Amino acid sequence: MARISEYRNTLLPLIIRKIPRMIEAHLQDMERNITNFQEAIGDIHEYAASLESVYVAVATMLFESEKEYKKCIQQIEEDGYEVGVYFGEVKEMNREVVLQLTHSIRTNSFGYVCDLINQNVPDPETRSLLTSRFVDILNTRFYGYINGFLFAKDKMITHLHNQKISIMGQMAAGMAHEIRNPLCSIKGFQQLMRQMAADRSESMGDFLNYIDICIEEITKVENLVSDFLLLARKNDTQKNRWETINLNELFKKVYHLSAYFVLEGSLDIRLSLPSVNIFVRGIPSYIEQIILNITKNSISAMDSGGVLLVSLSPSADGKQVVLTFADNGVGIPERQLSKIFDPFFTTKEEGTGLGLCICKRLIEEMNGSINVQSKEKEGTVVEIRLPLVTSHK
Known part of the structure; x- marks a missing residue:
């Protein structure tokens, strides 16, 4: 055991100098094998700095006394567990990224460190002991990491299951x-x-x-x-029922029907359409349902009269169409705004509370999104975005 400590001053600095290269090789490996790795990991510099501190701690452990080494092994498993929980719970990484990440760390560091041990430790027994320790450290941290990750995922699945049962x-x-x-x-x-x-x-x-x-x-x-x-x-x-839809024509048709919901002189619906026709892919009856539902909601929010501004326009990047419904009705209280898409949530005396929930579902089926902003006593703005069809027959 005394032989290991003899190499602390010579071999340890060599390993530490190789750490930046280990990290670089690991990051290149992850970029090559995992799509959107930087998005999954977050701040790449913070991750690299964290990994460097782990590598330094691991390298130092190699040369500890037997008593200190056993303490360090226990600590490194606990540290790995915490990191696994963090990546599973906070970062919400998927299994593929986790397995590739741990595999890359182990294989890259093992190659560099074992080469240095073989090149600088002539004694076979000491060389074998250092290599064995390094493998033990890598495996212990790996098991801690995986256990933490699985715990986080199990906790998340339990939470989602309970949430699903509640819904x-x-x-x-x-x-x-x-x-x-x-x-x-x-x-x-x-x-x-x-x-x-x-x-x-x-x-x-x-x-x-x-x-x-x-x-x-x-x-x-x-x-x-x-x-x-x-x-x-x-x-x-329903995708087999999709067709290319001229939104300009559909809006004109729907707002002709909407006139029947409005008492004469009580409310003004102003429709703003672009001079060029705008097309999307979907089911016409579903888009009609979405437009009518949101329009009726706006009308019911302005029972004392008001103005509903409806506009249709391409987005700034030309990839989406933006449908905007802006009214100056009673608005939605802030405490209720987060619940408006919940099934059966309604503030109306008559109504099922399924209208907006269904609208959101249909919009998302067409790869779109819906956003609602509202202020009590001032009004509500509903913005729908759908993929724009640039070429059509």
């Missing part, structure tokens, strides 16, 4: 509530109709009116179930 419970409760209301109406009117049929004291006109109400309530249930199934289906099931 399913909320949706089930909302669904039950929304279905129960029309069913209660149907049951009540059916009881009235039964009584009317028994004593024949009411006119046939009232009887038919009750039937119409029952049909209307059943239609509400049908629509609710259809919306719920729309949320539940897989994202790619």
Whole structure:
């Protein structure tokens, strides 16, 4: 054991001088094998500095006494565990990056350090002991790192599972509530109709009116179930129905229909379209549904009158189309803004709370995004972005 300490002053400086080259080789390896590695790792300089301190600590451990070495081994496993948790929980790295990263660190450092040991330690026993220690250190840190990473991922999966169960419970409760209301109406009117049929004291006109109400309530249930199934289906099931859509023409058509929602003189809808037609890929009926839903929300937010500005334009980079709906209605309270896309969340007396949730789902299916900004008592701006089709038949 005394032989190892003899090499501290000669071999340790040589290993430390090689550390920048080890890190450089590791980073090149990761850039070559992992797409968007810098994005996954974050600050590359901070990562390199952290790795350098680890390499220095590992190199120093090689020359410790047996007692100190055992303490260091335990510490390096704990350090590896913490790093694994950090990369799994905070950085949210995937398994491929983690395995490639640990493999690259081990293989690159092993090659450089073992070459230096073989070149500078003539005694076979000491050379074997140093090599064995280095392998032991690398494996111990690797196991600690992987255990920490797996713990973080297991914790994340458990959290997502609990979150999913919670959302399913909320949706089930909302669904039950929304279905129960029309069913209660149907049951009540059916009881009235039964009584009317028994004593024949009411006119046939009232009887038919009750039937119409029952049909209307059943239609509400049908629509609710259809919306719920729309949320539940897989994202790619409708792509075969996609077609190229002229948004200019579609907007004109939809806003002709929107006129029926507006009381004369109470609200002004101003539509701004570009002189050049804009095209996207999707399902026309779904885009109509999105436009009508957001328009109706804006109208209901301006029940005392106001202006809804609707515009259609290409984005600055020419890759997207931007649909903007800006109203000066009552606005959305800040505490509610984060919930507006949640299933069954609504502040309206009448409404299922599925409208915006479905809009978001349909927009994301078309590789788009939706953003809502609102200020209470000032109004709301909804911005939708969809991929722009530059060539079409």
